Amino acid sequence: EGLIEFYDSFKDMFEFFCKNTTIHGTIRLVCSDSNRMKTAFWTLLLLASFGMLYWQFALMFSQYWAYPVVLTMSMHSEPKMFPAITICNLDPYRFELVSKHLVQLDHMAEESIAFLYGINTSARLSHTNEKNVHVKDLSSMGNLSSSSFKLSQNFSLLRMSDHNNRSGKKHSSVGFRLCNATGGNCFYKTYASGMDAILEWYRFHYMNIMSQLPVIINISDHEEQIEDMVYSCQYDGEPCRPSDYVHFHHPVFGSCYTFNSKGTDPFWTATKPGIPYGLSLILKAEQKDHIPLLSTVAGVKVMIHNHNQTPFLEHEGFDIRPGIATTIGIQQDEVNRLGGNYGKCTTNGNDVNVKLLYNNSYTLQACLHSCFQHIMVRKCGCGYYYYPLPPGAEYCNYNKQPAWGHCFYQLYKRLRNHHLNCFDQCPKPCRESLYKVSAGTAKWPSAKSQDWVRQALRHQNGYNSTSNRLDIAKVTIFYQQLNYQSVNESPLLSENLLLSSMGSQWSLWFGSSVLSVVEMFELLIDTLVLSLLFCYQRFRSKKT
Numbered sequence: 001e002g003l004i005e006f007y008d009s010f011k012d013m014f015e016f017f018c019k020n021t022t023i024h025g026t027i028r029l030v031c032s033d034s035n036r037m038k039t040a041f042w043t044l045l046l047l048a049s050f051g052m053l054y055w056q057f058a059l060m061f062s063q064y065w066a067y068p069v070v071l072t073m074s075m076h077s078e079p080k081m082f083p084a085i086t087i088c089n090l091d092p093y094r095f096e097l098v099s100k101h102l103v104q105l106d107h108m109a110e111e112s113i114a115f116l117y118g119i120n121t122s123a124r125l126s127h128t129n130e131k132n133v134h135v136k137d138l139s140s141m142g143n144l145s146s147s148s149f150k151l152s153q154n155f156s157l158l159r160m161s162d163h164n165n166r167s168g169k170k171h172s173s174v175g176f177r178l179c180n181a182t183g184g185n186c187f188y189k190t191y192a193s194g195m196d197a198i199l200e201w202y203r204f205h206y207m208n209i210m211s212q213l214p215v216i217i218n219i220s221d222h223e224e225q226i227e228d229m230v231y232s233c234q235y236d237g238e239p240c241r242p243s244d245y246v247h248f249h250h251p252v253f254g255s256c257y258t259f260n261s262k263g264t265d266p267f268w269t270a271t272k273p274g275i276p277y278g279l280s281l282i283l284k285a286e287q288k289d290h291i292p293l294l295s296t297v298a299g300v301k302v303m304i305h306n307h308n309q310t311p312f313l314e315h316e317g318f319d320i321r322p323g324i325a326t327t328i329g330i331q332q333d334e335v336n337r338l339g340g341n342y343g344k345c346t347t348n349g350n351d352v353n354v355k356l357l358y359n360n361s362y363t364l365q366a367c368l369h370s371c372f373q374h375i376m377v378r379k380c381g382c383g384y385y386y387y388p389l390p391p392g393a394e395y396c397n398y399n400k401q402p403a404w405g406h407c408f409y410q411l412y413k414r415l416r417n418h419h420l421n422c423f424d425q426c427p428k429p430c431r432e433s434l435y436k437v438s439a440g441t442a443k444w445p446s447a448k449s450q451d452w453v454r455q456a457l458r459h460q461n462g463y464n465s466t467s468n469r470l471d472i473a474k475v476t477i478f479y480q481q482l483n484y485q486s487v488n489e490s491p492l493l494s495e496n497l498l499l500s501s502m503g504s505q506w507s508l509w510f511g512s513s514v515l516s517v518v519e520m521f522e523l524l525i526d527t528l529v530l531s532l533l534f535c536y537q538r539f540r541s542k543k544t
Contacts, residue, residue: 014452021410021519024511026100043488049509056505060498066494067341077483082235082268083435084260085279086311088253088301089229089318092291101209101290104151109202109293112157116194148210152398155405157201158247160190176201181403187218189409195296202293203252204405207385213394226257231457231472232282233259235268236372244268251386252294253301253313261403263307272478275327282457285322285473298322300473304330304435308361314386315365322470325444329480338489345430354425357388367426373416375422380407444474465488 002477007013018026025046094102113119155176174197175190191197226245233240242266245257247467259279260268270277283300303317320326322467346352349362356362357370382396383389384402396404414420445453457472493501506512 007526007530010527010530013523013530017519017523021523022191022512022516023519046463052078053505053509053528057502059146060493060501060505064493064498067343068487068491069338069342070488072488074486074488075483076486079269079271080332080482080484081263081307082260082270082279082479083304083332083433084258084263084307084309084311086256086258086301086303086305086313086314086317087230087281087283087288088256088296089284090253090295090299090301091286092250092252093212094291095210098209098212101151101212102206104200105205105209106293108151108205112201113198116157116159116198149209149397149399151205151209152402154402155201155204155398157197158188158189159194163442174198178406178409179403180406181407185406187406187409189435199296200295204498206291206294207396208398211385213398229284230257230282232280234280235259236270236277238267240266250313254295256301256311256313258311261307266514270482273479273481275476275478278476280476281474283320283473283475285320288458288472293348299472300475302328302475302477304437304477306361306433310358310360310366311365312365312369318437320473320475321441322473324441324445325474326435326439326441326476328439328475328477330477331436331480332482332484333436333540334486335434336488337428338429338491339430342489342491344427346427347430352426354422355390357390362429363432364426364428368415369421369427371422375420376408376411379411380404384408401456438480482517 007016025042075161110120112118132388155178157174157176159174161172161174173192174194175188176197177188178188179186189197189200191200203376233242233244240259244265245259246261246388248256248258250256259309285299297319299322300320301313301317302320303311305311305316337343339347346362349356352362352367354367354371354374356366357373358366360366369387374390375389376387377383377393380396380401380403382401383393385395389395396408398404411420415422491497503514506517510516
């Protein structure tokens with residue numbers, strides 16, 4: 001009993017607490033005990049202050065558990081690595097192993113265009129004199145063009161009339177019919193533009209043809225060399241080296257090259273802004289399309305992206321027009337996301353449930369494509385030709401999977417409408433670099449300089465075209481300035497700020513500190529101990 005301060009009653013304990021505590025206002029409960037009205041007023045006032053205090057606490061905790069973020073922007077200026085630049089010649093190749101089927105597809109396209117519009121395109125789509133891409137050391141495989149694959153006639157282009165109830169007019173659309181395996185569920189893949197319908201119809205058949213090629217064939221190994229596409233390459237006034245680029249094949253955009261793909265060579269460090277210190281290219285931009293209904297534009301496709309990143313040229317990038325000099329100024333922005341409770345993002349993709357089918361670093365597009373391909377293989381039994389294959393899968397072919405088109409377009413519609421869970425499974429990267437571009441164009445070469453420019457290219461690079469500036473293009477990519485903007489997420493309400501806000505509220509309503517809270521705990525402990533002692537005394541008195 002000597003260790004604990006005892007009181008004769010709870011009233012004495014409460015009076016001692018009110019007279020000695022550091023909580024403001026409690027002493028009024030004791031000093032005004034002779035005036036019951038004042039005592040009741042101060043009691044209500046103290047209870048109301050407690051209610052307001054914990055109401056504010058509830059608001060602060062609800063805001064804290066919502067994990068809001070605030071964006072802070074900062075400017076940095078320092079030498080940095082030049083971004084990766086991917087260029088494609090917009091000239092997809094006819095692969096020799098399937099050349100026969102491609103010629104048949106061109107004839108089908110000619111018949112469809114003549115049926116829809118009465119236009120004879122046989123002369124423009126003829127490719128009998130063009131050179132096909134030949135693969136060496138594959139004689140043992142035989143000619144895939146003479147294999148059992150046959151182009152299907154079940155997907156003919158049709159013109160359909162749609163009645164518009166608002167205007168009362170009839171609008172025609174063009175499309176082709178797709179059915180499931182049993183034929184009981186069919187729909188028309190239609191487009192308001194006949195051009196879009198023809199291109200999609202041609203691409204659908206093209207994917208079935210290209211699926212005949214063995215996956216082990218690396219098409220990019222058998223295409224043109226960079227000298228056949230890039231007549232001149234300079235960076236920061238120095239000639240480009242063979243180690244500065246990597247070559248790959250794109251099924252739609254043809255032969256592609258990526259400069260500075262890894263971003264580890266000090267040669268590509270940007271130390272000064274401006275056009276003379278950027279990447280300058282003179283490119284071949286022939287308008288003779290090997291597959292004109294697959295690629296309807298002439299020129300060069302250019303994309304600026306991060307290092308170790310797969311360039312998705314069908315979604316990003318821009319076209320360079322032949323006979324034009326294009327200057328592209330770039331400015332870099334960095335975005336850093338918090339992740340965790342503050343948002344869904346991934347550092348390197350290792351914590352994502354989707355197994356990436358691309359060998360480069362994680363990007364949102366790579367994850368979405370991989371997720372869709374996995375679902376495609378699981379639901380349709382085959383893979384989409386434009387995306388890499390998972391192990392053990394094969395590309396779709398309507399000779400083997402007649403209903404894959406019906407399955408694919410239904411799945412892709414669900415993906416576009418966010419009805420697949422791919423967008424939930426694929427978070428954004430926690431850190432990424434974004435490039436803002438601004439471009440300017442001018443005629444190149446000019447009328448007075450084109451003769452000597454073409455002569456110089458002819459002697460240096462074997463340039464032998466006789467067209468009037470319509471088969472070459474010049475592009476210069478440079479940093480507008482080395483300043484870059486960094487956008488960082490930070491917690492709006494951190495733990496320290498939460499404790500500080502709670503202390504401010506406590507001081508506002510009671511004018512006290514953390515020690516006052518300890519005094520209240522002490523009061524509760526004394527009350528508990530005194531209650532136990534009173535109960536024990538009463539028990540002993542009854543027993544006696």
